[in-house]
Amino acid sequence: xxxxxxHVIATAVALSASTLVPLxxxxxxxxxxxxxxxxxxxxxxxxxxxxxxxxxxxAGIELKFSDAQQKQENQIKAIRAFIxxxxxxxxxxxxxESGWDNVLKEAKAAKIPVVLTDRSVNSKDxxxxxxxxxxxxxxxxxxxxxWLVEKTKGQKGDVRIVELQGTxxxxxxxDRKKGFEEIIKADPKFKIVRSQTGxxxxxKGKEVMEAFLKAEGKNGINVLYxxxxxMAIGAxxxxxxxxxxxxxxxxxxxxxxxxxxFEAMMxxxxxxxxxxxPLLGPQLMTAVKDILAGKQVPKRIVTExxxxxxxxxxxxxxxxxx
Ligand code: GYE
Numbered sequence: 493x494x495x496x497x498x499h500v501i502a503t504a505v506a507l508s509a510s511t512l513v514p515l516x517x518x519x520x521x522x523x524x525x526x527x528x529x530x531x532x533x534x535x536x537x538x539x540x541x542x543x544x545x546x547x548x549x550x551a552g553i554e555l556k557f558s559d560a561q562q563k564q565e566n567q568i569k570a571i572r573a574f575i576x577x578x579x580x581x582x583x584x585x586x587x588x589e590s591g592w593d594n595v596l597k598e599a600k601a602a603k604i605p606v607v608l609t610d611r612s613v614n615s616k617d618x619x620x621x622x623x624x625x626x627x628x629x630x631x632x633x634x635x636x637x638x639w640l641v642e643k644t645k646g647q648k649g650d651v652r653i654v655e656l657q658g659t660x661x662x663x664x665x666x667d668r669k670k671g672f673e674e675i676i677k678a679d680p681k682f683k684i685v686r687s688q689t690g691x692x693x694x695x696k697g698k699e700v701m702e703a704f705l706k707a708e709g710k711n712g713i714n715v716l717y718x719x720x721x722x723m724a725i726g727a728x729x730x731x732x733x734x735x736x737x738x739x740x741x742x743x744x745x746x747x748x749x750x751x752x753x754f755e756a757m758m759x760x761x762x763x764x765x766x767x768x769x770p771l772l773g774p775q776l777m778t779a780v781k782d783i784l785a786g787k788q789v790p791k792r793i794v795t796e797x798x799x800x801x802x803x804x805x806x807x808x809x810x811x812x813x814x
Pocket of ligand 1: 533534535536537610611664692719720721722747748768
């Protein structure tokens, strides 16, 4: 038989065989995304989880969601489980910056693309993930610092600052500290007198603020810089319980811009919150689809953000989505 004829027959057989498979079976093959979340430590995190879950639903993506309860070992276990389950894409928000190379190499060897959301890793090998989407935390720290510089302009004498840091070793704690310090170091009147982690939670924020107040005395603290709103809200309670007026006796600066912060600002208890958007779900789903379609995705996708002083809180509050 001539080769071209053999080819025609082969094609026809293949075609008829393929018609036996209902086309809908292909159309219904859902993309499976494995997502390892940090935990549920803050209002920000709850909003982030909600954004990811609802965006997956809207995009028709099957989401395997795992909560690490703020423990890196749990995230590593979850990522290994996703690899074993052969998910199409793995996404995660790394609780701390370091210690990811091995598990990311395992994902790479299994040819499963990895997307970092919200927080980044400090790995030297950037081929271990496709893209990192999230905020510029250094810039958020700078915004907090610039606001303070402006607020205390012309003021003589020391400005005694206490700092509530986020989770030790996490990208937002490292970067928000760095950005803030970068701005305030221009004037020696700014003094960070105490700095300790409150692990991004209200309970710890309150506990550490109580210790700060005890150590520095009622008049020893002018400013509180909290790396997130939840810790600031916890600290506000400690300040009130110590008989002081938050936002008056102690100026309070925090980051996130969650509804709880707006409520505190409207109640006159928080001076300013720098925005950090948790609504990363829709852009994550777009990236997942683009990656699987072989499209080029930018290595870094930065979230656009603003800053909200208390004077703007009442007007902004109705527009807030988290
Ligand atoms: O600011 C904090 C949360 O990684 C940006 O984590 C996030 C931070 C956020 O617990 O509230």
